[in-house]
Amino acid sequence: IEAAAVEATADGFRWTFAPMVDVARDARWGRGLEGAGEDAYLSRQFAAARVRGFQGPDLSRPDAMLATPKHFAAYGAAEGGLDYSVSDISERTLREVYLPPFRAALDAGALSIMSAFNEIGGVPSTANPALLTGVLRDEWKFKGFVVSDYTADEELVEHGYAANPREAARQAFMAGTDVSMQSGLYARYLPELVASGEVPMARLDDAVRRVLRVKQRLGLFDDPMRGLDGPPAAQRTENPEFIALARESARRSIVMLKNERALLPLSKAGTKIALIGPFAEGTVDLMGAWSLSPGQSAPVGVDQGLRAALGADSSVNVVRGSGIESALPGGIDAAVAAARRKDSD
Known part of the structure; x- marks a missing residue:
């Protein structure tokens, strides 16, 4: 992961939408390939290690990237293994299985987190104040910011949770989603929502401060081109040490359950x-x-x-x-x- 951060920052990237820390227990869910599998303990270890790998000991370093554990929360519990679906799980299962990897990632230093597409108990995660404010802010004292998954705020309408895009923007923002990744709803509707009093100015100030605070930690105000003044990106991405590391990682990832009739070597x-x-x-x-x-x-x-x-x-x-x-x-x-x-x- 540290090698990936060095390579990515060489091209100017300072923020990554990883690690994916969802616990996946349905083999039909294709996104399970991004995570650590079905075990909550193993997922916690991987989540923390990957955050440390991306961010290193100091976010302001030229080769450090801001990590974003995703998808908060219980995205891996989607019914039928269907992406974007609902998750029908108990509070106990949520807290004992699906939340701990996120807590481990935040304890390791992650300062952004991505909301999920799925519903829990009929409430889409991107508009779920119990998750984004209750758990993250009140219980875990998270000081970073929440970003929506792609157009998850806009899709509140498709969930039948918001009547229209304007209402979707209000619901997502007031629940605790600070940044809209792709839909453009915040740019379109937040000015009038603040002007009408439907979104308090204090809530907008909180979201802006969270983003600016993280940018400051990344050193972007001191040097917005940080990391691009070193060796050419091609040299850093073709680092022989990283190529050897990739090869060794591939070797170690292979599991042979039974060497029947001494097939190997x-x-x-x-x-x-x-x-x-x-x-x-x-x-x-x-x-x-x-x-x-x-x-x-x-x-x-x-x-x-x-x-x-x-x-x-x-x-x-x-x-x-x-x-x-x-x-x-x-x-x-x-x-x-x-x-x-x-x-x-």
């Missing part, structure tokens, strides 16, 4: 391997979630890596077998045939 002498699956070939799917481009150096495909490691005497037969979400004509038959010709798969 593979022999380099004339081994025939069937590599089957929709991700077996190419590099487009290897960058993971939230990746827009491969960076300076393209990754190495699984098939490429195996061929390079095994040498000319061995063969790797790649068969897709199926698409990611659909069947391929003859795909299963081709995969079975390839498996029958292999030594290992």
Whole structure:
């Protein structure tokens, strides 16, 4: 995480919408891949460690980034594994499972937090004063600011919680959402809401102070271009130490449940391997979630890596077998045939 912060700040980024600390116990929920899994204790440890990695010991350092634990709260408990859905959980489960990773992240120093899309007990998180003011401010004494998830404030209308966008802006802001990420509702409606008295000026002052205080901690008032005057970004993102770290992290992340018939290590002498699956070939799917481009150096495909490691005497037969979400004509038959010709798969 510290390496990621160094690379990102080299391009001028001082705020990241991470870490995702939601506990995920439904395998159908795709965003579980961003978190630490189903265990609340492990999630707490990861949350704190990732915040420390992003922010370091001093937020004003040129290579430090403001962390944003998300999504507050219980987003991982969405019914049916459906994103943007409701979470029907008890107060005990909320406090014993889903809130502790956020508390760990804030205790580690995070000064921003992102509200969630989901409802809890019929109240969308972005307009939930019990969460954003009661828990965060009154109980945990959080001094940072809350940012909405994308257009979560605007979506209060779709939840049926707000009658219109103007009311959605008022509800979200008064509940404790200080910053609207994307919708533009605050810019559009807060001036008239303050002028009409529906939003007290004191509440607006609180939100502004929170944001300015964090910007001050980041050193942005002293040097808004902080971090951009070092070595070129390309050098920092192609740091050999970071590349080696990524490789070591990948090695350590691999778990083999059973080395049946002493399959590993593979022999380099004339081994025939069937590599089957929709991700077996190419590099487009290897960058993971939230990746827009491969960076300076393209990754190495699984098939490429195996061929390079095994040498000319061995063969790797790649068969897709199926698409990611659909069947391929003859795909299963081709995969079975390839498996029958292999030594290992």
